Amino acid sequence: MFIEPKNNKGWIEVVCGSMFSGKTEELIRRVKRAKIAKLRTRIFKPKMEIRYDKVKVVSHDDNYADSFPIEHSREILKWVDDIEVVGIDEAQFFDADLPKVCNILANQNKRVIIAGLDMDFLGKPFGPMPELMALAEYVTKVHAICMQCGSVAQYSYRYSREGKQVELGEKDQYEPRCRSCYTKGMVEQEQEEDK
Numbered sequence: 001m002f003i004e005p006k007n008n009k010g011w012i013e014v015v016c017g018s019m020f021s022g023k024t025e026e027l028i029r030r031v032k033r034a035k036i037a038k039l040r041t042r043i044f045k046p047k048m049e050i051r052y053d054k055v056k057v058v059s060h061d062d063n064y065a066d067s068f069p070i071e072h073s074r075e076i077l078k079w080v081d082d083i084e085v086v087g088i089d090e091a092q093f094f095d096a097d098l099p100k101v102c103n104i105l106a107n108q109n110k111r112v113i114i115a116g117l118d119m120d121f122l123g124k125p126f127g128p129m130p131e132l133m134a135l136a137e138y139v140t141k142v143h144a145i146c147m148q149c150g151s152v153a154q155y156s157y158r159y160s161r162e163g164k165q166v167e168l169g170e171k172d173q174y175e176p177r178c179r180s181c182y183t184k185g186m187v188e189q190e191q192e193e194d195k
């Protein structure tokens with residue numbers, strides 16, 4: 001459980017993990033606690049994230065908070081003059097400027113909380129996430145449960161290998177898997193393609 005450090009200076013937190021690992025829920029939990037502490041907060045997300053709702057950050061269990069959809073990460077800088085805690089959801093979909101933007105925000109004494117997928121369905125580091133994890137003071141990796149064996153899961157296994165890096169689909173297309181069940185599934189997919 002992440003406990004907020006007590007100081008007025010800025011810093012960066014990253015919450016990362018696979019799909020269905022509770023990243024957005026954790027982001028929302030932290031922002032809610034900041035609100036209770038009477039801090040001014042705002043959550044941003046990439047405009048392309050239109051899974052359920054255009055304005056709300058929606059997590060898989062319908063726990064949500066209001067958010068600002070934006071196209072480029074630099075836009076965040078225009079909307080945070082009076083904001084003390086900046087949340088960023090689905091950070092993996094943002095452009096390569098996001099790490100720079102987060103550093104600027106933290107250097108302005110803002111607390112920056114980032115949630116995102118650390119790996120895509122091929123098991124590769126996703127977008128700006130690796131850089132953000134390197135720059136952050138605090139990194140929390142949250143885990144889902146493997147739907148094959150019940151172990152701790154860190155991979156987003158996708159049944160189809162066609163299409164974009166991550167389709168904005170849902171449970172029917174993806175399932176969280178542990179390392180060994182993920183690897184087994186990927187080998188099976190390759191064998192299927194070779195047929």
Ligand code: ZN
Nearest residue numbers: 146149178181
């Ligand atoms: Zn497993």
